[in-house]
Amino acid sequence: MIHSVDRRSFLRISALTGAFMGIPNLISASETADVDQIIDRLAQTPAATGKSVIGLTVPPVKQVRVGIIGLGARGSFHTMTVAALCPEKAKIVAICDIRETSVDNMLNALKEKGQKPEVYKGSADSWKQMVARDDLDLIFVCTPWELHAPMAVESMRRGKHVAVEVPAAITLDECWALVNTAEETQRNCMILENCCYGDEELWILNMVRAGVFGTITYGEAAYIHRLRRMLFGYDYYNQWRIRHNLAHDGNLYPTHGLGPLAQYMDIQRGDRFEYLVSQSSIQATLSEFSKTVSPDNEFYNRTDFKHGDMNTCLIKTAKGRMIHLYHDVVTPRPYSRKNSLAGTQAYHEGYPSRLCLGESDEQWIPEAEYQTFRTKYGHPIWDRLKSEIAKNNGHGGMDFVEIYRLIDNLNRGVQLDMDVYDAASWSVVTPLSEISVELGAVPVKFPDFTRGRWKEVRELQILID
Numbered sequence: 001m002i003h004s005v006d007r008r009s010f011l012r013i014s015a016l017t018g019a020f021m022g023i024p025n026l027i028s029a030s031e032t033a034d035v036d037q038i039i040d041r042l043a044q045t046p047a048a049t050g051k052s053v054i055g056l057t058v059p060p061v062k063q064v065r066v067g068i069i070g071l072g073a074r075g076s077f078h079t080m081t082v083a084a085l086c087p088e089k090a091k092i093v094a095i096c097d098i099r100e101t102s103v104d105n106m107l108n109a110l111k112e113k114g115q116k117p118e119v120y121k122g123s124a125d126s127w128k129q130m131v132a133r134d135d136l137d138l139i140f141v142c143t144p145w146e147l148h149a150p151m152a153v154e155s156m157r158r159g160k161h162v163a164v165e166v167p168a169a170i171t172l173d174e175c176w177a178l179v180n181t182a183e184e185t186q187r188n189c190m191i192l193e194n195c196c197y198g199d200e201e202l203w204i205l206n207m208v209r210a211g212v213f214g215t216i217t218y219g220e221a222a223y224i225h226r227l228r229r230m231l232f233g234y235d236y237y238n239q240w241r242i243r244h245n246l247a248h249d250g251n252l253y254p255t256h257g258l259g260p261l262a263q264y265m266d267i268q269r270g271d272r273f274e275y276l277v278s279q280s281s282i283q284a285t286l287s288e289f290s291k292t293v294s295p296d297n298e299f300y301n302r303t304d305f306k307h308g309d310m311n312t313c314l315i316k317t318a319k320g321r322m323i324h325l326y327h328d329v330v331t332p333r334p335y336s337r338k339n340s341l342a343g344t345q346a347y348h349e350g351y352p353s354r355l356c357l358g359e360s361d362e363q364w365i366p367e368a369e370y371q372t373f374r375t376k377y378g379h380p381i382w383d384r385l386k387s388e389i390a391k392n393n394g395h396g397g398m399d400f401v402e403i404y405r406l407i408d409n410l411n412r413g414v415q416l417d418m419d420v421y422d423a424a425s426w427s428v429v430t431p432l433s434e435i436s437v438e439l440g441a442v443p444v445k446f447p448d449f450t451r452g453r454w455k456e457v458r459e460l461q462i463l464i465d
């Protein structure tokens with residue numbers, strides 16, 4: 001399929017590559033390239049600047065010395081979860097936030113838990129001093145999206161492992177920066193995709209590997225969560241999240257549903273995302289809702305939100321599997337990450353979780369049989385950590401399992417459950433979907449962040465121990 005570049009397309013591509021993608025030299029003003037060529041160029045693999053971190057292990061870290069950047073809703077939650085693992089498995093050495101009160105409140109809460117970290121606060125760059133310390137092993141990045149990659153890259157350059165909130169990066173350049181920096185520094189860069197640790201998700205993963213689904217053919221994933229009141233409110237620092245909805249149309253938050261599906265499908269471990277096409281609906285809810293907020297709200301009575309109410313992506317994998325991915329944070333409808341998975345022998349649908357098996361007559365299996373499957377294929381970690389999960393039950397317990405695994409794997413010197421290639425290939429859906437939407441649902445290829453090594457069949461660490 002060849003499209004010639006008229007002036008309008010040229011301007012649209014230039015805007016994408018320059019402003020959003022961060023690749024100013026991708027197309028020069030004198031060049032007459034076609035859209036396909038430009039999109040192909042986006043998927044090209046730059047020369048490696050380091051050594052692959054596939055299978056990276058580091059010597060055991062008996063007590064992981066932690067620094068945390070961003071003490072808002074998520075970062076303060078993670079801080080208290082790490083505190084629950086102190087002092088046996090971890091120590092909170094330093095905390096940082098641009099807002100002094102957030103740091104002071106966290107310091108008080110930590111003192112009650114016997115942790116007395118150093119504090120960094122008050123300026124947008126305070127975190128740089130913190131990550132330069134030589135007594136830290138691991139940095140958590142829990143700030144607004146646009147700060148994730150710069151903070152993670154600098155932390156790795158300063159010799160630290162990083163755990164980055166979702167999405168790990170928001171431009172193609174940033175995805176490559178994470179990969180290249182991890183390879184140059186041989187540091188771990190784990191995306192904090194807590195949904196990969198859900199009881200239901202780990203159960204499905206176990207069933208997939210045990211062959212219950214037969215050959216995996218397709219799946220559906222989503223982030224459907226009505227956040228419109230929060231988007232306009234002041235819970236998010238400087239209303240950072242709605243600014244992304246103002247400026248971008250695509251899937252802004254792809255990984256909660258996609259991460260588990262990618263693991264079911266062996267993405268980066270035998271298969272890979274090959275290309276996507278994306279479309280968005282009209283934008284209507286944000287502008288209608290904006291009329292209802294206070295006139296002194298910066299987003300009062302605006303009609304210039306770019307993000308359509310619903311964004312959908314269709315992703316094709318190298319092995320021909322298909323994923324239908326949804327993103328809707330405004331419509332009044334129930335929360336869902338879909339969590340649907342189809343195979344030749346079984347089909348699962350989430351919200352609520354139901355299972356249909358080969359010859360079960362197009363019906364969901366009855367509750368008693370479903371429970372038998374839950375027991376037979378449930379991941380043992382949920383049983384093993386039962387009492388701790390009961391005390392630290394954020395998002396139903398999966399947040400605790402996530403942080404426990406991160407710290408415990410470092411304690412034992414084994415691979416982390418997710419690596420920088422997962423972080424990049426899941427997060428890059430955001431810029432690729434924006435390009436596809438902008439250019440009229442054209443197919444956009446994924447870069448191969450593993451530089452060819454996705455073909456190697458590797459088991460996830462969470463299924464090894």
Ligand SMILES: NC(=O)c1ccc[n+]([C@@H]2O[C@H](COP(=O)([O-])OP(=O)(O)OC[C@H]3O[C@@H](n4cnc5c(N)ncnc54)[C@H](O)[C@@H]3O)[C@@H](O)[C@H]2O)c1
Nearest residue numbers: 070071072073074075097098099124142143165166236237
């Ligand atoms: N995995 C999940 O389930 C989940 C849930 C909620 C949020 N998140 C992610 O966590 C991240 C944070 O979200 P949130 O809801 O906590 O937002 P938030 O606005 O509550 O917190 C962000 C924090 O970053 C701080 N910050 C901003 N600029 C800074 C800087 N230069 N230096 C230091 N601190 C700075 C802010 O003061 C604020 O405390 C986002 O990436 C979000 O997507 C993930």
